[in-house]
Amino acid sequence: MAVPMMGRGQTPPPHTAAPNHAAVTDSSDDDVKNDLDSCRVHRVTGLPGSHQFASDFIETIASDPDPGANDPDVIWGLTADLSNQVPSRDRAMYISKSTNGGETWTQVARVDSRYFDAEIGEGLRNGLIVSPGGTYFVITTQRGAFQVVPQPGSSETLVKAIVGPRVPYLPPKLSVTKKAGDPVRANVVGMTADGRHLIIGYGYFDLDPKIFTYHQDKDGSWIEDGPIPSPPTEMDLLSMQFDDPEKTDPGFLYMGTGDQVYLLNLHTMKWSRIYGVGPDSAIHGMSVVGGLHLAACWGIYNPSGPGTVRRVTNARFLLHRTTDETGSNIRAYSIDVDPAKPTREVVTSLTGVYTSADGGETWRRVNDLPEEEFRSAHFNSDGTILVSGIAGTFLVNPFSDACTPHLKMRDK
Numbered sequence: 001m002a003v004p005m006m007g008r009g010q011t012p013p014p015h016t017a018a019p020n021h022a023a024v025t026d027s028s029d030d031d032v033k034n035d036l037d038s039c040r041v042h043r044v045t046g047l048p049g050s051h052q053f054a055s056d057f058i059e060t061i062a063s064d065p066d067p068g069a070n071d072p073d074v075i076w077g078l079t080a081d082l083s084n085q086v087p088s089r090d091r092a093m094y095i096s097k098s099t100n101g102g103e104t105w106t107q108v109a110r111v112d113s114r115y116f117d118a119e120i121g122e123g124l125r126n127g128l129i130v131s132p133g134g135t136y137f138v139i140t141t142q143r144g145a146f147q148v149v150p151q152p153g154s155s156e157t158l159v160k161a162i163v164g165p166r167v168p169y170l171p172p173k174l175s176v177t178k179k180a181g182d183p184v185r186a187n188v189v190g191m192t193a194d195g196r197h198l199i200i201g202y203g204y205f206d207l208d209p210k211i212f213t214y215h216q217d218k219d220g221s222w223i224e225d226g227p228i229p230s231p232p233t234e235m236d237l238l239s240m241q242f243d244d245p246e247k248t249d250p251g252f253l254y255m256g257t258g259d260q261v262y263l264l265n266l267h268t269m270k271w272s273r274i275y276g277v278g279p280d281s282a283i284h285g286m287s288v289v290g291g292l293h294l295a296a297c298w299g300i301y302n303p304s305g306p307g308t309v310r311r312v313t314n315a316r317f318l319l320h321r322t323t324d325e326t327g328s329n330i331r332a333y334s335i336d337v338d339p340a341k342p343t344r345e346v347v348t349s350l351t352g353v354y355t356s357a358d359g360g361e362t363w364r365r366v367n368d369l370p371e372e373e374f375r376s377a378h379f380n381s382d383g384t385i386l387v388s389g390i391a392g393t394f395l396v397n398p399f400s401d402a403c404t405p406h407l408k409m410r411d412k
Helices: 029-037
Strands: 058-063 075-081 092-098 106-112 127-130 137-141 144-150 157-162 186-191 197-202 210-216 222-228 237-242 252-257 261-265 270-273 282-287 293-297 299-305 308-311 317-320 325-327 332-337 345-349 352-356 374-379 385-389 392-396
Touching: 029 392, 058 127, 058 374, 058 385, 075 127, 092 137, 106 144, 106 157, 127 186, 137 197, 144 186, 186 237, 197 237, 252 282, 293 345, 299 332, 345 385, 352 374, 352 385
Parallel strands: 237 282, 282 332, 332 374
Antiparallel strands: 058 075, 075 092, 092 106, 127 137, 137 144, 137 186, 144 157, 186 197, 197 210, 210 222, 237 252, 252 261, 261 270, 282 293, 293 299, 293 332, 299 308, 317 325, 332 345, 345 352, 345 374, 374 385, 385 392
16 A cells, blocks of 8 residues: 655645744754743754755664663664665665663764666665664665675675575566565564564565575674575565564564565464454564554554454544544554563654554644654653654653643633
8 A cells, every 4th residue: 555755855735824832943952842841842963964845754663672782872874865866876775873772873884876876766664673782784775685784984884695595587577666586675573682683574566475584604694595485475574573682582573565574483383363454554664662563554453452453533633634534544664662671662654653652542643743744653761752754853741740731820
């Protein structure tokens, strides 16, 4: 299920004025706390690249998989500087690191245009995984999967291809934009907490999704173990999570596809289907904090029991800005749950960002963000949230006292 998207370099529609809050700010670092404590959105700057259209959009936010990592506010982000205003030779993907929950960023790796294809949907759904300790990364692009190793004391980046499937020479089920022998697009990627095993999903509108497992060689390279059974679907693989990401030997794998959610028993290698997901539901994002939460097209699902989810039907999300139409069938892209307070959730969508403080029973829209689609979100340890989309990257604090409605007595 797809909707038309703006291409790289296109001019976004003009933003409408924020109805209830102060305008988006672009403050110095010293003002961040004041912005967030005052219920003002803080625009994040300092990401690498040209700052042309969508280059400040963090597609994927990743954390250290090691449960013993010292600082939960150390995160990494993947951005893609692919605007047609940037010369082809200068187009690149960047991996950046933040040690303060997304307030400031430092570039750690640059991946040049040899490793992606900006002409085929690049820059909207690429994967990023961080190794324990953040010594290297795995990214997925239209040209496959790659191990990205920053070189200490140098601006150079070592990029090594991870062996994956190729477009077959037999006639494909559908017409594809690649020729026989080209790498199949890599999409979802997951790594065990000890950094020793890797799972990568492949496929791009070819009705033939594939999943491969890998183990790490002594020199740090990834060695293919081979394919594992694909879920019972022909749809693309869109999202993936282990049932317990902190386990070095997880027992199950959740897989969100273009139509459903499936559960793989990693010991028997048998698939089952998660009960409660509606038909034709593209599962763009998921979280396993406190149970399985899903961001889907068209809806949000929260856990209701073992192997089951329940669709949120009582919410009134904004569906069409021009008509003020609301409903529960939102086109959601990501969902994150606060590990410290699992009743708090955030959802990014085609029409903005929404938060819930009561486990999804009620929702509020963050109204002072730009009128644009948002695609990624991450809870920080202090309850602030990093959100990112086509219009850029922002820090918000929707659960602060300043953002809570207060009644004020009128003077007589």
